[in-house]
Amino acid sequence: MILLAFIILFVAAAIGYVMNIRAAQAIRDGGATLHSLVGFHGMFSALVVLVPVFILILVWIALADPLIQRLVAASLPEGTFDGLGTGAIQLIMAEINSLASGRVFGTPEPWKIEAAERLVGYSRTADIALVIVVVIAVAALIAFARRTVTAEFRARQGSEGIILRLMGFCAIFAIFVTVAIVFALAYETSKFFSMVPITEFLFGLNWEPQIPIRADQIAAEGAFGAIPVFLGTFVIASVALIIAIPIGLMTAIYLNEFASRRARSVIKPFLEILSGVPTIVYGFFAILVVAPWLRSTGATLGLDVASNTALAAGGVMGIMLIPFISSFADDALAAVPQSLRDGALALGATRSETMLNVLFPAAIPGIVGGVLLAVSRAIGETMIVVMAAGLIARMTINPLDSVTAVTVQIVTLLIGDTAFDNPKTLSAFALGMMLFIITLGINVLALRIVRKYREIYD
Amino acid sequence: MVDSPNTGIPAPHQISLTDRSPAIARRKRKDVLLQGLGLVAISIAFAVMFLLFASLIRTGHTAFVQTHITLDVFIDPAEVPVENLPRGGFQNVVTNAMIAKLPSVDDDSERRAVQQILSNGAQFYVRDRVVADPSLIGQTISITVPASDAFDQLHKGSINRDTPEALRRVNDQAVGWWDELVDAGAISKPLNFSLITNADSRFPELAGLRGALVGSFWALLICFIIAFPAGIGAAIYLEEFAPKNKVSDFIEVNINNLAAVPSVVFGLLALAVFLNYLGMPRSAPFVGGLTLALMTMPTIIIATRAALKAVPPSIREAALGVGASKQQVVFQHVLPLAMPGILTGTIIGLAQALGETAPLLLIGMNAFITSAASSPFEAATALPTQIFIWADSPERGFVSRTSAAILVLLTFLIFMNGIAIYMRSKFERRW
Numbered sequence: 064m065i066l067l068a069f070i071i072l073f074v075a076a077a078i079g080y081v082m083n084i085r086a087a088q089a090i091r092d093g094g095a096t097l098h099s100l101v102g103f104h105g106m107f108s109a110l111v112v113l114v115p116v117f118i119l120i121l122v123w124i125a126l127a128d129p130l131i132q133r134l135v136a137a138s139l140p141e142g143t144f145d146g147l148g149t150g151a152i153q154l155i156m157a158e159i160n161s162l163a164s165g166r167v168f169g170t171p172e173p174w175k176i177e178a179a180e181r182l183v184g185y186s187r188t189a190d191i192a193l194v195i196v197v198v199i200a201v202a203a204l205i206a207f208a209r210r211t212v213t214a215e216f217r218a219r220q221g222s223e224g225i226i227l228r229l230m231g232f233c234a235i236f237a238i239f240v241t242v243a244i245v246f247a248l249a250y251e252t253s254k255f256f257s258m259v260p261i262t263e264f265l266f267g268l269n270w271e272p273q274i275p276i277r278a279d280q281i282a283a284e285g286a287f288g289a290i291p292v293f294l295g296t297f298v299i300a301s302v303a304l305i306i307a308i309p310i311g312l313m314t315a316i317y318l319n320e321f322a323s324r325r326a327r328s329v330i331k332p333f334l335e336i337l338s339g340v341p342t343i344v345y346g347f348f349a350i351l352v353v354a355p356w357l358r359s360t361g362a363t364l365g366l367d368v369a370s371n372t373a374l375a376a377g378g379v380m381g382i383m384l385i386p387f388i389s390s391f392a393d394d395a396l397a398a399v400p401q402s403l404r405d406g407a408l409a410l411g412a413t414r415s416e417t418m419l420n421v422l423f424p425a426a427i428p429g430i431v432g433g434v435l436l437a438v439s440r441a442i443g444e445t446m447i448v449v450m451a452a453g454l455i456a457r458m459t460i461n462p463l464d465s466v467t468a469v470t471v472q473i474v475t476l477l478i479g480d481t482a483f484d485n486p487k488t489l490s491a492f493a494l495g496m497m498l499f500i501i502t503l504g505i506n507v508l509a510l511r512i513v514r515k516y517r518e519i520y521d
Numbered sequence: 522m523v524d525s526p527n528t529g530i531p532a533p534h535q536i537s538l539t540d541r542s543p544a545i546a547r548r549k550r551k552d553v554l555l556q557g558l559g560l561v562a563i564s565i566a567f568a569v570m571f572l573l574f575a576s577l578i579r580t581g582h583t584a585f586v587q588t589h590i591t592l593d594v595f596i597d598p599a600e601v602p603v604e605n606l607p608r609g610g611f612q613n614v615v616t617n618a619m620i621a622k623l624p625s626v627d628d629d630s631e632r633r634a635v636q637q638i639l640s641n642g643a644q645f646y647v648r649d650r651v652v653a654d655p656s657l658i659g660q661t662i663s664i665t666v667p668a669s670d671a672f673d674q675l676h677k678g679s680i681n682r683d684t685p686e687a688l689r690r691v692n693d694q695a696v697g698w699w700d701e702l703v704d705a706g707a708i709s710k711p712l713n714f715s716l717i718t719n720a721d722s723r724f725p726e727l728a729g730l731r732g733a734l735v736g737s738f739w740a741l742l743i744c745f746i747i748a749f750p751a752g753i754g755a756a757i758y759l760e761e762f763a764p765k766n767k768v769s770d771f772i773e774v775n776i777n778n779l780a781a782v783p784s785v786v787f788g789l790l791a792l793a794v795f796l797n798y799l800g801m802p803r804s805a806p807f808v809g810g811l812t813l814a815l816m817t818m819p820t821i822i823i824a825t826r827a828a829l830k831a832v833p834p835s836i837r838e839a840a841l842g843v844g845a846s847k848q849q850v851v852f853q854h855v856l857p858l859a860m861p862g863i864l865t866g867t868i869i870g871l872a873q874a875l876g877e878t879a880p881l882l883l884i885g886m887n888a889f890i891t892s893a894a895s896s897p898f899e900a901a902t903a904l905p906t907q908i909f910i911w912a913d914s915p916e917r918g919f920v921s922r923t924s925a926a927i928l929v930l931l932t933f934l935i936f937m938n939g940i941a942i943y944m945r946s947k948f949e950r951r952w
Contacts, residue, residue: 219846226848229754234754248786313563320555322559332942337570348577352572415551445784492789498786
């Protein structure tokens, strides 16, 4: 039905386009001078039909289904939901939904069948209503657009105004996405904090996100202290940066100062390939090659290396960050004006002295910005740690141990079926909120540094 | 550094270009040291990259061929009556054919062990043939079916025959049978097209990437349909029309930040808004594509703005000078000239989206699904999530499948990036 609504819309837009073009041509053939070209009259009609009805259909899709679900839930017999948790309510609604789509398991209670029939009825009514509303709307809009066709009508300004607003909306859409992220995370997080005190989350030293299956279970209360989880992320990110920063910076210095043009033309694309490898590939590399190698090396050295040691995840993440840091540093070094380099060389400085005493200090803001962005990526990186890091949160900074990470916890808590009513699921959103705030802070700082620095030499 | 003896005034320091004083040598050494460190850094990066690809190819190449067994199967009417199709005792029919190949097998006691040599799916190959042509019942047909994972590994040499029998997945007796089959010429190792044409399966020898490829295709298509026009629209507005004020500044900062938000946060957004609030279907490529579109849009916007900026102002001025409106200038002159750059950026953004895993995991695209999705609203996996599933599977055969799947994914990525680089060099103009 939704497809039908879209087809009606596009056909109507085409009809409006042709009608207005015909009408405008008739006026022109009648000897009058049109203000706008014939095509603009057609375009105006098409846009007037297309834009509002398109938005109407999207809003309808977004609102109709939740509304129907709520109506059906409200129409259930009195007291059905009394004393039930949200999980149980969702289960009932899911059963009614699957009944409505024709999948029957066992013999459901009669009131469920009734509700399913009501659900089917509502959705059919909604579908028909949508088509009727769309037909009426497009007819009215075509008629309106057709009436605008006169010699004086400024169709170009009209259609260009609509296009401009559309493009402006696309630009503002980015803000919508950010706002949606903040709201979605904040909403679920506030639900979490109504179940678990915020102080426990922020300062607790114990992370055992579980929920009791029975009320009298031993250790029924899960523990939601996020500090060990963040400590794990800190350990892994530190390992990654200890590897990535020196190698990345040295690569950039070599590329910028010593490499011949030909060497650059080989090394640059190679680094681009390295940065284009998906992180899941790095994650698999970590468990396939790096972790076993670290373990056996550790065994020969007499060290006890955990099978999912932070070194494996951090080391591979470091490799991933090398091209990131080197390209930022390379850009920053290349942006230092030639006059500084020439001046230093003319004073008799060697190339390394020029680099280390003149170019590098001048490029420091850009390099720091790049490194900060790398830090934010290391904190937010998911697949490498999901595959190569551990699951259990430990209060340790020993990189040979198995540690977990924020993103690992988010993914493992949310994989599989999720109900939005228990602290276990919601804690993932609280972690996500923290992650978002931290990375956003670092990004804003880094982008500001990079931007400000560019202005100095431009 | 010698003071002149008479006056006490220091003599001017004597330096010539050919001087070999220790200070200069030390400074030159520092030069060499820095250069050496740079080379070491690059070599480390090269070495790791080589190791990465070498290990993937080493473990993955075996999955591109599959060990098959050719059998003469007698379709016994007693086991497979016509009226019961498509049901019937196909397992027995196939096992009988195996026993016929192996004269040394004692029918009753070793039947189960012989059955293990064949893939669990072997009976379905026979079934499909018979269902397609019921007149085969009562005849003997020659059919080639996959071997089970353990014997596939044995034949490819992944299982070492020298390890003690107790630690091996196949015992000595089974190895003996296998060698009999090899000697009889029943074993072949053709190219493994089922890696592409089969959907996922619990059995490594039957598992393929079809479902994942289809799912990735739908998700990328949705992503492109949304992100491409929206991204270009936003970029044109910001670059050509937006007034230079605080709002435009804020939007720009926002887009740059959005490009750096961790992908898992987009997954959380999709889970909370698309699935939980809007009630969209779980595991559907449509939702995956929507999420990827949100992530790809900033990339496309940034690339498009750079491409628009590269078009020289003279083009705009010339078009304005002959009476074009501002939008006519943009859509008829600037945008076509900027298109190669825009498409390059878009392809690179889509390549990133193809490799993205974390947000797809959160919306459930890691489900176990044994058929390819026929619409973007059906449950499906995607290439990277399929890799994740296989990497988590304990069977030995899935290790090489995972590597092979990664090689397939990397092939796609290299192909896409290759197109982007080609377009950049071929069509991009410099003014």
